[in-house]
Amino acid sequence: MTESSTTSTGLGFDLIKTDGMARRGRLSTAHGDVETPAFMPVGTVGTVKGMMPGSVRETGAQILLGNTYHLMLRPTAERVAQFGGLHKFMNWSGPILTDSGGFQVMSLSDLRTMNEDGVTFKSHLDGRRHHLTPERSMRIQHLLDSNVTMCLDECTPFPATHEVADKSMRMSMRWAQRSRDAFVERPGYGLFGIVQGGVYPDLRADSVKALTDIGFDGYAVGGLAVGEGQQMMFDVLDVTTPLLAADRPRYLMGVGRPGDIIGAVRRGVDMFDCVMPTRSGRTGQAFVRRGVLNIRNARHAHDPRPLDEDCRCPACREYSRGYLHHLFRAGEMLGPMLLTWHNLTYYQDLMADLRRAIEDGCFEQRAAELEAGLALGDHPALPDPLNLKAAPETDKSEEDSSVAIDL
Amino acid sequence: MTESSTTSTGLGFDLIKTDGMARRGRLSTAHGDVETPAFMPVGTVGTVKGMMPGSVRETGAQILLGNTYHLMLRPTAERVAQFGGLHKFMNWSGPILTDSGGFQVMSLSDLRTMNEDGVTFKSHLDGRRHHLTPERSMRIQHLLDSNVTMCLDECTPFPATHEVADKSMRMSMRWAQRSRDAFVERPGYGLFGIVQGGVYPDLRADSVKALTDIGFDGYAVGGLAVGEGQQMMFDVLDVTTPLLAADRPRYLMGVGRPGDIIGAVRRGVDMFDCVMPTRSGRTGQAFVRRGVLNIRNARHAHDPRPLDEDCRCPACREYSRGYLHHLFRAGEMLGPMLLTWHNLTYYQDLMADLRRAIEDGCFEQRAAELEAGLALGDHPALPDPLNLKAAPETDKSEEDSSVAIDL
Numbered sequence: 001m002t003e004s005s006t007t008s009t010g011l012g013f014d015l016i017k018t019d020g021m022a023r024r025g026r027l028s029t030a031h032g033d034v035e036t037p038a039f040m041p042v043g044t045v046g047t048v049k050g051m052m053p054g055s056v057r058e059t060g061a062q063i064l065l066g067n068t069y070h071l072m073l074r075p076t077a078e079r080v081a082q083f084g085g086l087h088k089f090m091n092w093s094g095p096i097l098t099d100s101g102g103f104q105v106m107s108l109s110d111l112r113t114m115n116e117d118g119v120t121f122k123s124h125l126d127g128r129r130h131h132l133t134p135e136r137s138m139r140i141q142h143l144l145d146s147n148v149t150m151c152l153d154e155c156t157p158f159p160a161t162h163e164v165a166d167k168s169m170r171m172s173m174r175w176a177q178r179s180r181d182a183f184v185e186r187p188g189y190g191l192f193g194i195v196q197g198g199v200y201p202d203l204r205a206d207s208v209k210a211l212t213d214i215g216f217d218g219y220a221v222g223g224l225a226v227g228e229g230q231q232m233m234f235d236v237l238d239v240t241t242p243l244l245a246a247d248r249p250r251y252l253m254g255v256g257r258p259g260d261i262i263g264a265v266r267r268g269v270d271m272f273d274c275v276m277p278t279r280s281g282r283t284g285q286a287f288v289r290r291g292v293l294n295i296r297n298a299r300h301a302h303d304p305r306p307l308d309e310d311c312r313c314p315a316c317r318e319y320s321r322g323y324l325h326h327l328f329r330a331g332e333m334l335g336p337m338l339l340t341w342h343n344l345t346y347y348q349d350l351m352a353d354l355r356r357a358i359e360d361g362c363f364e365q366r367a368a369e370l371e372a373g374l375a376l377g378d379h380p381a382l383p384d385p386l387n388l389k390a391a392p393e394t395d396k397s398e399e400d401s402s403v404a405i406d407l
Numbered sequence: 408m409t410e411s412s413t414t415s416t417g418l419g420f421d422l423i424k425t426d427g428m429a430r431r432g433r434l435s436t437a438h439g440d441v442e443t444p445a446f447m448p449v450g451t452v453g454t455v456k457g458m459m460p461g462s463v464r465e466t467g468a469q470i471l472l473g474n475t476y477h478l479m480l481r482p483t484a485e486r487v488a489q490f491g492g493l494h495k496f497m498n499w500s501g502p503i504l505t506d507s508g509g510f511q512v513m514s515l516s517d518l519r520t521m522n523e524d525g526v527t528f529k530s531h532l533d534g535r536r537h538h539l540t541p542e543r544s545m546r547i548q549h550l551l552d553s554n555v556t557m558c559l560d561e562c563t564p565f566p567a568t569h570e571v572a573d574k575s576m577r578m579s580m581r582w583a584q585r586s587r588d589a590f591v592e593r594p595g596y597g598l599f600g601i602v603q604g605g606v607y608p609d610l611r612a613d614s615v616k617a618l619t620d621i622g623f624d625g626y627a628v629g630g631l632a633v634g635e636g637q638q639m640m641f642d643v644l645d646v647t648t649p650l651l652a653a654d655r656p657r658y659l660m661g662v663g664r665p666g667d668i669i670g671a672v673r674r675g676v677d678m679f680d681c682v683m684p685t686r687s688g689r690t691g692q693a694f695v696r697r698g699v700l701n702i703r704n705a706r707h708a709h710d711p712r713p714l715d716e717d718c719r720c721p722a723c724r725e726y727s728r729g730y731l732h733h734l735f736r737a738g739e740m741l742g743p744m745l746l747t748w749h750n751l752t753y754y755q756d757l758m759a760d761l762r763r764a765i766e767d768g769c770f771e772q773r774a775a776e777l778e779a780g781l782a783l784g785d786h787p788a789l790p791d792p793l794n795l796k797a798a799p800e801t802d803k804s805e806e807d808s809s810v811a812i813d814l
Contacts, residue, residue, distance in 0.1 A: 046733065050740040052721065075708065075733045078793055083711065083729055091725045126799035301482065302489065314459065318498045322490055326453065326482045333457040333740060386485055392533035 011148065011190030011217040013249050017359055021241065021268040024358040027218075027249050029095040029147040030188025031087060032062065036249060036270040037354055039261065039347045040065040040097060042278060045074065046090040049278055050337045051344070053092045059313070059341065060348030063095040063147075065273040068140055069104035072130070073123050077143035085145025097148035097273070099253075100137045100179075100194075103155045114154070116171065134178035138191075142184055150220065151179035153194045158226045165198030172196045173210040180214050190217030192251060198223060199232055201239040208243040218249040221269070225254045234263050241268035258287060258350055259374055262367050265354050277343035282336040284328045287346045290376040295339065299381040300325040301388070313345035314338065329392070418555065418597030418624040420656050424766055428648065428675040431765040434625075434656050436502040436554040437595025438494060439469065443656060443677040444761055446668065446754045447472040447504060449685060452481065453497040456685055457744045458751070460499045466720070466748065467755030470502040470554075472680040475547055476511035479537070480530050484550035492552025504555035504680070506660070507544045507586075507601075510562045521561070523578065541585035545598075549591055557627065558586035560601045565633045572605030579603045580617040587621050597624030599658060605630060606639055608646040615650040625656040628676070632661045641670050648675035665694060665757055666781060669774050672761050684750030689743040691735045694753045697783040702746065706788040707732040708795070720752035721745065736799070 012028030027034040041048045041056055043064045048056050056064070066086055071077060083089040086096055102119070105112060109121035109130075118133030137152040153172035156165050176193050183191045193211035197203030211219060221240055224233045237252070244250050251271035252264050261272055277287060284296040288308035293300075295307070303321035311317075315324060315338035327335030350370070357366035419435030432443040448455045448463055450471045455463050463471070473493055478484060490496040493503055509526070512519060516528035516537075525540030544559040560579035563572050583600050590598045600618035604610030618626060628647055631640045644659070651657050658678035659671050668679055684694060691703040695715035700707075702714070710728035718724075722731065722745035734742030757777070764773035 045737045045739065046730070047739050047741045050744070052741070052744070070737075074737055074799060075729075076793075076795060079709070079729070079733075079795060082709065082793055083727060089727075089730055089733075091730075123799075302486070304490065320490060320496075322482075322486070323453070323496055323498075326486075326496075330452045330477075330481055332452065332454050333743065334454045334459070336740065337457070337459070337744070386483075386489055388483060388486060392481060392530075 010185050010187065011249075013218070013247065015247060017361075019358045019361050019363040020266070022265050022354070022358045022363045023250075023268055023270055024355055025249065025270055027063075027095075027271075028188070029063075029190075030186075031093060031095045031147055034062045034095055034271075035355060037261075037265045037351055037358075038063060038271050039351045040271065040273040041344055041347075042067070042273055042275045043090065043092070045070045046080070046086060048340075048344075050282065050333070050340045051278075053090065055341060056092070056344065057094070059344040060352060061094075061344065063097060064092055066096055066098045066144065066146065067104060068098050068101035068137060068144070069108065071098075071144060072101060072132075072140050073125050077140040081143040081145070085143075087145060095147040096145070097192075097251075097271075098141045098144055098146035098150065100150045100152040101132055101140070102137070102152050103254075105132060106155060116174070118152070134175045135182040138179055138182040138184075147189055148218070149179075149183060149189070149191045151176045151191065151193050151216075153196060153222060155226065156196050156198050156223045158198065158223070158228045160198050162198075162200050162203070165196075165200055165203055169196040169198070169203050169207050173207060176211055176216075177214055180216070192216055192218040192220050192249075194220040194222040194253070195240055195244075196223050199228060199236055201236075204236060204240045205243055208240065212245060216248070218251060218271075219244045220251040220253050222253050224252065225256055225260070225274075230260055230263065233260070234267065237264060237267040237269065244268075258347070259371065261347075261350065262354065262370055265358075266363070266367060277347045278340050281340035281343040284335070284339065285343075286339055287343050288378070289346075289370075289373045290378055291374050293378045295321060295324045295335075296328045297325075301329075302384040302386060303382055305379070305382075307339075307342055308346065311342060311345060311349070313342045315342040417592050417594065418656075420625070420654065422654060424768075426765045426768050426770040427673070429672050429761070429765050429770045430657075430675055430677055431762055432656065432677055434470075434502075434678075435595070436470075436597075437593075438500060438502045438554055441469045441502055441678075442762060444668075444672045444758055444765075445470060445678050446758045447678065447680040448751055448754075449474070449680055449682045450497065450499070450503075451682075452477045453487070453493060455747075455751075457689065457740070457747045458685075460497065462748060463499070463751065464501070466751040467759060468501075468751065470504060471499055473503055473505045473551060473553065474511060475505050475508035475544060475551070476515065478505075478551060479508060479539075479547050480532050484547040488550040488552070492550075494552060502554040503552070504599075504658075504678075505548045505551055505553035505557065507557045507559040508539055508547065509544070509559050510661075512539060513562060523581070525559070541582045542589040545586055545589040545591070554596055555625070556586075556590060556596070556598045558583045558598065558600050558623075560603060560629060562633065563603050563605050563630045565605065565630070565635045567605050569605075569607050569610070572603075572607055572610055576603040576605070576610050576614050580614060583618055583623075584621055587623070599623055599625040599627050599656075601627040601629040601660070602647055602651075603630050606635060606643055608643075611643060611647045612650055615647065619652060623655070625658060625678075626651045627658040627660050629660050631659065632663055632667070632681075637667055637670065640667070641674065644671060644674040644676065651675075665754070666778065668754075668757065669761065669777055672765075673770070673774060684754045685747050688747035688750040691742070691746065692750075693746055694750050695785070696753075696777075696780045697785055698781050700785045702728060702731045702742075703735045704732075708736075709791040709793060710789055712786070712789075714746075714749055715753065718749060718752060718756070720749045722749040 017024040193216035306316040424431040600623035713723040
């Protein structure tokens with residue numbers, strides 16, 4: 001491990017225990033602590049879709065992620081600031097991390113033009129033109145009152161040649177310096193740098209060096225989970241996390257599925273975010289200890305069992321698979337609400353499980369048990385005592401009851 | 408008032424206090440008591456849309472309404488029975504009233520043919536043919552384990568000639584006798600008859616007489632809130648409720664707006680149901696002590712005030728109008744969830760207010776105060792400190808986030 005060379009003391013981080021490369025830590029912010037490894041539910045535009053903030057807290061979540069791109073367009077950062085910042089606006093008293101806006105500009109907006117200064121784009125909502133620079137991103141995240149601000153960077157696409165990845169990474173490093181310069185330090189708030197460099201070990205090493213020389217409160221690994229596959233993602237982590245400052249938190253952006261998270265914790269990652277549990281929950285996919293299942297499948301219609309017999313969430317404690325299936329077939333809001341609640345609970349319980357295993361010095365054993373469980377697959381279907389045909393899907397003549405997708 | 412001539416003792420009803428025609432009572436069922444006057448939230452297909460059952464209970468609701476038409480089609484009454492009845496299926500331990508299915512057959516299904524035996528129709532979901540008779544409706548509601556079963560009747564359309572209303576009512580009375588004959592009595596469960604007769608006092612009187620001769624656990628006034636207007640509805644109540652058994656509960660079906668409910672309680676009605684608070688909540692309409700408001704309006708974007716400063720619900724205690732406006736503009740599920748919660752809380756608080764006033768012998772005074780409040784209209788708009796243009800609506804390229812409408 002490299003020596004730490006962070007220059008900021010805005011965010012506290014205690015490394016409590018290590019087990020192999022896996023780390024048990026605690027991030028301290030002006031809005032409270034975060035036990036790591038931690039999973040951050042995504043609250044794109046100031047709400048974790050379909051959940052009351054108190055329910056998100058009940059799942060065990062301690063920190064949320066907000067999307068700068070969405071919030072700058074609607075309701076605008078200035079409006080959020082008028083209401084006292086994002087915590088007050090959305091009634092979440094815990095820590096908040098915001099991304100820089102760069103990723104969604106590239107994936108969602110129209111007519112992007114990027115140069116050394118920043119990126120100009122048209123809003124996907126109303127076509128209005130916006131300009132995002134490192135300085136503007138810092139200002140927006142300040143207005144949002146984000147506890148963890150992310151540097152503006154370019155998420156290098158996959159695949160990219162060494163030359164393209166190099167050039168893209170070097171601009172991101174210059175933007176990282178500008179982000180650092182523009183960031184307003186205050187106690188309990190901090191700025192994370194983002195390692196880029198594609199799948200190339202030398203570029204990842206150069207990026208870590210550049211960021212470490214600048215000095216940040218934490219280091220994110222960016223440009224992964226963009227189509228490269230789990231093994232290549234792990235390969236990049238293998239050559240990146242050992243170079244990162246040991247005394248600063250490490251955040252793997254946009255990851256992932258349960259198996260991705262276990263593998264990344266094994267490689268020394270402390271923080272995660274992903275739309276997977278919330279987005280999948282809204283479409284009927286449930287993450288359970290035996291893998292994944294789709295509650296819309298006809299096999300669940302007559303099934304009196306819970307989604308996951310070991311889960312403590314309301315969807316599992318109070319409802320049958322048959323009822324949850326019915327809600328999705330009927331297009332009822334309560335279906336997405338309950339499956340989101342379940343999936344977020346599952347993710348938080350997974351993180352708590354990993355944290356305990358690191359504390360107990362048995363990470364590899366527990367990780368192997370969890371991975372074996374995920375490989376089992378769902379219980380065999382039960383016979384239908386009524387032998388009824390599957391319930392009809394909500395027909396097209398009814399008002400569409402689909403729910404919004406995290407962008 | 409007429410003497411009571413009920414023959415069934417399946418449901419208890421205590422008339423605790425009267426104040427003018429207004430009545431303070433208590434309905435007792437196998438699943439608990441209901442303080443009246445009571446408002447029943449609508450849980451069409453086994454869920455009050457957008458609400459957890461525990462949250463519905465928190466609003467003060469003691470009894471829910473389920474729709475036989477929807478449930479018989481999906482997931483089917485037999486499926487609900489497999490799961491132990493509707494209470495267990497949907498995790499609502501309190502009393503449940505189900506309608507007979509007749510109203511929705513007429514308003515929703517295709518290719519209806521009605522004769523003395525019953526009504527044949529095609530499902531609006533998948534086009535399959537179904538036959539609904541008084542006997543089948545009783546059987547379905549039994550399978551659902553409904554505490555309050557409603558007779559199958561024909562909801563006479565408005566306007567209807569005296570001849571049409573007469574003929575329709577007489578068939579409903581024959582169906583009421585068949586419903587009574589088919590209903591399986593058990594303690595804590597009961598059957599309500601439904602008064603028909605359009606806007607004609609003589610027909611309403613004949614209908615009351617026919618039902619009273621049969622004898623029911625309670626009496627509903629049907630065929631109102633179908634376009635006749637509030638005054639005509641009140642006129643029908645004026646000639647109907649005085650004829651109803653004083654010792655049995657009275658239920659005005661499908662009503663209504665807050666002013667309708669106050670006026671109907673004044674005329675001796677004990678029970679109400681309506682999709683208004685839930686359906687309106689999903690489209691952004693909030694019922695408040697000063698009338699109604701639409702949270703989508705731009706005037707709310709910068710407003711830090713609660714929807715209703717006197718409301719105890721989470722939407723009012725924990726969020727600004729500006730945040731709720733943002734949720735609706737962004738098409739977020741939490742908007743409909745919070746406004747539904749608010750509207751149901753408002754309705755339940757209105758009922759509690761009316762119950763207290765009857766107990767205290769000051770119904771007319773309190774009703775006048777409430778009506779004066781409703782006539783005030785919303786507070787004047789505040790100036791926007793940022794002077795921003797309204798947030799854009801969710802664009803069409805995003806996944807539609809609209810939510811299903813109660814049918």
